[in-house]
Amino acid sequence: MPTALITGATAGIGAAFARRLAAEAFSLVLVSRDESRLNEAADQLKLRYGVRVEVLPADLTTDEGLATVESRIRDGVDLLVNNAGFGHPGGFPDVPVEDEVRMLKLHCEAVLRLTLAALPGMIERDRGAVINVASVAAFFTRGTYSASKAWVVNFSESAAAELGNPRIKIMALCPGFVRTEFHERASMDTSGIPGFLWLKADDVVRAAMRDLAVGKRVSVPDPRYKAIVAIGKLVPRGLQAQVSARLGR
């Protein structure tokens, strides 16, 4: 049985990846900070899908947490899903610098280190895949969040190109708004977001797996967001930044 390790696997998009990969008979390694929630998720997945599920409690913004997960990945995983992430309550420059750095650690350092831990085994076996969850925010200017997700997209594309091996896939996944715990955790007011822009986590994961199978390096699920990203690329960066800053205020 192939093994998938998913970070941030107890909620939202990560939990949807866990359900989907369990349904495809992957053995799972679930990573997040809350151990009791991990155990609960593991029990449900084992019961429903009859697959092997390990839990690995770790805070991926700490060196200790990262080392624990790197070590498990080096033991062998076939699919790594770097999904754990969060948003800030508030915008630049009001976010405390410690929180900005914590975001960079989770969205960039963890993605870099866990991908680097996974690749030697994948290269040796000549197969494997890494999905790095970014965001459509990567294509716009919106503080450290969008900057960190832009790094994820660029890193994933670069890593895939450097490897140049179609049997080892590296893909950035760029969802739009998804109904998860993300916005509530960040105390974000989502009342102004129109209903038609919300995606379901299971649909995002379905699109991601389809795009991974055909070898895409950047996946933007849903035609609405494909159009938004395409239009965003036509708007000059300076103007985009001004509009974004005004919307943020």
Ligand SMILES: NC(=O)c1ccc[n+]([C@@H]2O[C@H](COP(=O)([O-])OP(=O)(O)OC[C@H]3O[C@@H](n4cnc5c(N)ncnc54)[C@H](OP(=O)(O)O)[C@@H]3O)[C@@H](O)[C@H]2O)c1
């Ligand atoms: N929801 C959206 O609209 C949206 C849109 C585009 C991109 N994304 C991206 O999608 C990814 C998943 O977001 P989501 O919406 O599914 O969020 P979510 O529902 O809030 O789930 C976040 C998951 O990450 C875990 N996590 C958070 N901080 C962690 C840390 N320091 N170490 C280890 N695990 C940690 C959480 O568990 P614990 O709290 O127990 O650690 C939880 O399992 C993120 O990278 C986010 O940026 C989300």
